[in-house]
Amino acid sequence: MLPRWHIFYGAIFTLVIWAIIPTINPFYLGLLFLASFLIDFDHYIEAVLHTKKLSLFKAFDYYKSLQQREQESYKKGLRKKGEFYIFHTVEFHLFIVLLSIFFPFLFYIFLGMVFHSLLDILDMVRKDRFYTREYFFFNWLRKISSS
Ligand SMILES: [Zn+2]
Incomplete structure (x- = not known):
């Protein structure tokens, strides 16, 4: 899903949470909103690692060509995994929610991440x-260590 849609739906989700809990600390709402799309920063990291360029535009180009290649494989009936996105893993979500026991503000980041990941999953399905x-x-780690 494109970042602009994550920003759009993230804003709606944040407003819904605000409507449900009007007394919520605005700082927490801000974190929730930012987390709902900044989790995609791992896509940028992947692009930088592949292109060796820091430019955000180059990163967008990278994903455009990756999408084309993926489309071609799909048409041929090939079902390959794409890039690895560390912030989108189940383990990273669990790590953040566990840390939120000690740092409660992280819970709002966790909520934004979960909302983002659900949107990603719906979109991919x-x-x-x-x-x-x-x-x-850990699946990814096992695969790279055995290849
Ligand atoms: Zn995402």
Whole structure:
């Protein structure tokens, strides 16, 4: 899903939470909103690692060509996993929620991340691309250490 849609839905989600809990600390609302799209920063990290360029535009180009390649594989019936996105893993979500026991503000970041990941999953299921992502950090680790 494109960042602009994550920002849009993230804003709606933040407003809904605000409507449910009007007394909520605005700082927490801000964190929730930012987390609902900044989790995609891992996509930028992946692009920088592949292109060796810091430019955000180059990162967008990278994903455009990656999407084309993925589309071609899909047409050929190939179901390959795409890039690895560390912030989108189940383990990273658990790590943040566990840390929130000690640092309560992290709970709002966790909520934004979960909302983001649910949108990603819905979008991928709708486009029949659920298989493209590695959802578990330890699966990824096992694979790279055995290859
Ligand atoms: Zn995402």
